[in-house]
Amino acid sequence: MSHERASDVRDAWLNRVAKEIPKATMPTTTNKDYYATLGVKKTATAEEIRKAFRKAARRYHPDVNPGDKRAEEKFKEISEANDVLSDEKKRKIYDQVGFYSDQIDPAQAEAYARQQSAGGGVPVDFGGFDFSGFESGPGQRTGFHPSQQTGAGSASWGSFKDIFSGMFSGAQQPQRPRGPQPGSDLEYQATVDFWTAIRGGQARMEIHRQETCPTCHGQASTGGSIQCPECNGTGQVTQMGGRMKFNIPCPRCNGTGRAANDCPTCNGEGVVSRTESVEFRMKPGTRDGQRIRLQGKGNAGLNGGPAGDLFVIVRTGTHPVFTRVGDDIHLTVPVTIAEASLGAKVDVPTIEGRAQLKIPPGTQSGQKLRMRERGVESAQHPGQRGDQIVTIEVVVPHLQDERSREIMRELAKLNNQDPRVALFDKM
Numbered sequence: 001m002s003h004e005r006a007s008d009v010r011d012a013w014l015n016r017v018a019k020e021i022p023k024a025t026m027p028t029t030t031n032k033d034y035y036a037t038l039g040v041k042k043t044a045t046a047e048e049i050r051k052a053f054r055k056a057a058r059r060y061h062p063d064v065n066p067g068d069k070r071a072e073e074k075f076k077e078i079s080e081a082n083d084v085l086s087d088e089k090k091r092k093i094y095d096q097v098g099f100y101s102d103q104i105d106p107a108q109a110e111a112y113a114r115q116q117s118a119g120g121g122v123p124v125d126f127g128g129f130d131f132s133g134f135e136s137g138p139g140q141r142t143g144f145h146p147s148q149q150t151g152a153g154s155a156s157w158g159s160f161k162d163i164f165s166g167m168f169s170g171a172q173q174p175q176r177p178r179g180p181q182p183g184s185d186l187e188y189q190a191t192v193d194f195w196t197a198i199r200g201g202q203a204r205m206e207i208h209r210q211e212t213c214p215t216c217h218g219q220a221s222t223g224g225s226i227q228c229p230e231c232n233g234t235g236q237v238t239q240m241g242g243r244m245k246f247n248i249p250c251p252r253c254n255g256t257g258r259a260a261n262d263c264p265t266c267n268g269e270g271v272v273s274r275t276e277s278v279e280f281r282m283k284p285g286t287r288d289g290q291r292i293r294l295q296g297k298g299n300a301g302l303n304g305g306p307a308g309d310l311f312v313i314v315r316t317g318t319h320p321v322f323t324r325v326g327d328d329i330h331l332t333v334p335v336t337i338a339e340a341s342l343g344a345k346v347d348v349p350t351i352e353g354r355a356q357l358k359i360p361p362g363t364q365s366g367q368k369l370r371m372r373e374r375g376v377e378s379a380q381h382p383g384q385r386g387d388q389i390v391t392i393e394v395v396v397p398h399l400q401d402e403r404s405r406e407i408m409r410e411l412a413k414l415n416n417q418d419p420r421v422a423l424f425d426k427m
Contacts, residue, residue, distance in 0.1 A: 026341055034081035034094065042095070046086065053082040180305035183210070183271075186298045189313045192282065194324070197316040198351060198376050200284035207278050207310065210271035210299040216263035218302050220270035223261045227251035270302045280312055285327060285379035288316040321349060325387030327376045334393045350374045351390055357390060365394035 035042050038052040056078045058064070065071035084090045084100045094100040096113035190205045212218040227233040232251035236248050249255030260270030278290055291311050296309025316324070323330040332350050343361035347354050350371070357371060368391050375386025399405045 010251070032077075032081070032099065034085050037077050037081040038085065044085075044196060047089075049082070049085050053078060053086070057082075068334055137363040179303060181302040182305045182310035183301040185300035185311060187311045187313065189315055191315040191317060192286075194322070196320040197282065197286045197288070197314065198284065198324075200282050200286065202279055202281055204277055204279050205312070206275060207297075208273060208275050209297070209310075211276075212300040213263060213266035213270055213272050215265035216241040216270065217299065218270045220263055220266065220268045220302065221260035222263050225258040226261050228257055228259040231257065233257040259303075271300050278310065282314065283379040285377045286314055286316070287326065287379065288314065288324075290314045292380070320350065324376065327378050327384075329375045329386065329388045330391070331388070332391045332393050333357065334395045335363070336395060337397065340364070340392065340394045348390060351376065359392070363392050364396075365392060367392045 028084060033124045035044070038049060038056060040048055040052045044052070057075065060071045060075040060078065062068075062072050062075060083096050089106065090100050093104055093106060093109045095236065096109045097104060186207065186209060188205060188207055190203060192203050196203065202403075213220075216222050228235075228250055229248035231237050235253065235255040235257040236247045238247055250257075253259045259314055260268065263270070266272050278294065278297060280294055282292065286292075291313055294310040296307045297310035300307050321331055329351055331349070332348070335344070338344075339346065339359050340363045341361065343363070345356050346359060348357045348371075351357075352374070355371065355374065357369060359369075368389055371388040371390060373385045375389035378384040378386065397404075399408060
């Protein structure tokens, strides 16, 4: 057997023995320096790590040191270090976070490392952690006491993943903005009557908006800072997750230990809510759904920032005779059989009063006639108007006397065309 092949066999045997020996349970331990455990630098190559493990394993192997508990514990430590550092993915997470667990998502570890290198993120104190319960996957041996085990769905596993997901996902506590902040915009719907939308005019509506606090003038605080009541001035709070305990910056004072003395009028918001009556003007021809912007009528800004805007969405009312479609006006006009047959000039209503409409001879019921520029003045294109579209409805009279019925029968004889012939021809 060649020297290289014998070396590979020894490595495989050492790794197998290392996996068969239970991992050490080390309650409340600090972060482990796996590089120091193997006696290599952090820049060590995979080959250098492999050689260092082989050398240490031969020295502390239980078969070489029978009955030596310290050697056995040392062998467990170097085996654990080799298990992480010899795996490229595990080693990357360890280098980014400072320890390794199967429950840490690589993407979350990457985000955490970026935050730390940029000077942001949540600085986590890992001192006092008990990692013994989190070194294996769910459902495997975790080092917990049997009475604390709850199976694969253990609450400890859930709390571990939840906590570290929050730590490594880049989420931070929101901080109170210091510079001028513009107010948010508001949007309201206002219903106006049919004629106001067509002719234009003034309208009023009630809105709820935030205005600058009269006490603190939008600064959200009065006087100097006070000791933070959340952390009692320490700048840190302790958070528990299962068997884990760590310190994070206080979310109230953002780690400074001092908090702003909130304004009693606005409770530290810088603004107060109020109801206000707002008047707005509409152009002639304002359409349903059109947005009108009222600058500075939105919510007040903070720290001297400008107020937002108010956007009014116009909803136009209906009319019993006219129907508005864009800038066109639609209506239905009834005519007699004689007017439809012989043609006539009839008076019809328009949005500006009465006007004459010419009915061509032979006009059919349902036929549409256009009255140009009798519609609504365009709000988007000044000087242009829509049309009025008239739908003709031929009214059939109720014949009350014999003379009228005789005339109708005579008319039928003179005009005996069957209007249903074309219908059957198409079949």
